[in-house]
Amino acid sequence: MNTIRAVVKGVGHYLPERVVPNTEFEKTLDTSDEWIRSRSGIERRHFAAKGEMTSHLAIHAARAALADAAINADQVDAIIVATSTPDQTFPSTATRVQSALGMTTGFAFDVQAVCAGFVYALANANALILSGQASTVLVIGAETFSRLLNWNDRTTCVLFGDGAGALVLQAANGVGTAADRGILATDLHSDGRYNDLLYVDGGVSSTQSTGVLVMEGREIFKHAVQKLAQTAESALAKAGVTDDDVDWVVPHQANLRIIRATAQKMGIPMDRVVVTVQDHGNTSAASIPLAMSVGRARGQIKQGDLLVAEAIGGGLAWGAVVLRW
Ligand code: ACO
Numbered sequence: 001m002n003t004i005r006a007v008v009k010g011v012g013h014y015l016p017e018r019v020v021p022n023t024e025f026e027k028t029l030d031t032s033d034e035w036i037r038s039r040s041g042i043e044r045r046h047f048a049a050k051g052e053m054t055s056h057l058a059i060h061a062a063r064a065a066l067a068d069a070a071i072n073a074d075q076v077d078a079i080i081v082a083t084s085t086p087d088q089t090f091p092s093t094a095t096r097v098q099s100a101l102g103m104t105t106g107f108a109f110d111v112q113a114v115c116a117g118f119v120y121a122l123a124n125a126n127a128l129i130l131s132g133q134a135s136t137v138l139v140i141g142a143e144t145f146s147r148l149l150n151w152n153d154r155t156t157c158v159l160f161g162d163g164a165g166a167l168v169l170q171a172a173n174g175v176g177t178a179a180d181r182g183i184l185a186t187d188l189h190s191d192g193r194y195n196d197l198l199y200v201d202g203g204v205s206s207t208q209s210t211g212v213l214v215m216e217g218r219e220i221f222k223h224a225v226q227k228l229a230q231t232a233e234s235a236l237a238k239a240g241v242t243d244d245d246v247d248w249v250v251p252h253q254a255n256l257r258i259i260r261a262t263a264q265k266m267g268i269p270m271d272r273v274v275v276t277v278q279d280h281g282n283t284s285a286a287s288i289p290l291a292m293s294v295g296r297a298r299g300q301i302k303q304g305d306l307l308v309a310e311a312i313g314g315g316l317a318w319g320a321v322v323l324r325w
Contacts, residue, residue: 005174005182006129006137008325009071012064013165013293014057015046015280022158029154036158041256045161045281047146053087055096057164058142061289062097065138065166073101076168077134079108080125082117082141082285084314085148086110089204097140106134113190114198115252115313117141117285118165122309122321123186125169135171140164141285148200150212159254160213161281165289178240181304181324185238187231188319194223198314220312224258227318229265232310235320243267245306248295252311253277253287262310274300284313301325 021044022033036042048057058081066073079101081094094108113120118141125137142164149157174180197219202211228251236242243266251259253276263273274295276287283290288309295301305325312318 001176003174003176004130004171005180006126006169007172007182008167009170010065010069010168011293011296012061012068013290014060015163016048016052018047018049019044020047025158031154031158040159041277042281043278046163048144048162054083054085054142054144055087055093058097058140059100061164061166062101062138062140065168069168071168073103076103076136076138077106078128079138080111080121082111082121083143084112084114084284085144113317114315115284116311116317116319118288119309119311119319119321120188123188126183126186129171137169138166139169140166141289143284143286145284148213155217156213156215159282161283163280163283163286163290165286165293167289183321183323185235185322187235189231190315190317194316223316224312225261225265227312228262228310231318231320232266232308235322236308239322246308247305248301248307249273250288250291250307250309253280253291254282
């Protein structure tokens, strides 16, 4: 049966120049490189420079992905930016990217599902392509979480970083089996009863200020392992494949212990998991496309490989995407 698939044509990423090692936090907080490494796996992260905005990171990543795809911006029908740290309350960061790329056609919008944002954005891009509303979609995850952190809270500020990653997806014909390249299944969830586990204590309609990130780390940890393994398994089942078929798990990069525990629950060895958390920290919606781009550059991810990407974040919102690269 002839089926339209949203196929990855290109990938790219961008990290701000400034690299901040764990030892930097020892100067101002009661913490240590040893604690941060052993509890989270994080060794360093990048922070955006003063004046460097989420759209700037997104534009760099978008250009890299377009170059990798050998596609011009005027061939793109839609841009989706997954972010919780937009340049402005409105308009969308995606429209700033659109303008910087010189695109005067098509449409652009942001998706906000915190750390699950990229998975949500991929599901939206897939739906646009399958419904015929777009044939080439640029999907970007971009964040400047350094702008939301409470620098006096050692339980949160050591965990996050800034960055961006992007994929170019394009419609292609498949035969309707799991052997097709492209997105094979998506699985999305949210449960607003857990709003208080991870939030920013400000906002336009509540405080008219930005606020800072607040997190119940231990509680999130428990939800994460169970929900991530469940959504990944559910997406794999929808795609008609099993754990054994998976070449690469590309998890949200929040904590190495969560990544390991989830892989173990799925019965997938760590040599089939792309791990970048040590170098990037948690870059929220940017973490999965960053990991895909780095995994591709390292020679881990190859054309034809079966990937499952899974993420969870504030909301709680979580989900997974199965795709053949
Ligand atoms: N340095 C030193 N000590 C610290 C630090 C720090 N940076 N942070 C916390 N501690 C202390 C705590 O105060 C606590 O001390 P106490 O026992 O005297 O109270 C002790 O270390 C242990 O704290 P726990 O919270 O139990 O540590 P845990 O092993 O759970 O690790 C962590 C904490 C890393 C936050 C972990 O719970 C975690 O990663 N949770 C998930 C967070 C996550 O994934 N969030 C992202 C998902 S959504 C999104 O990305 C937006």
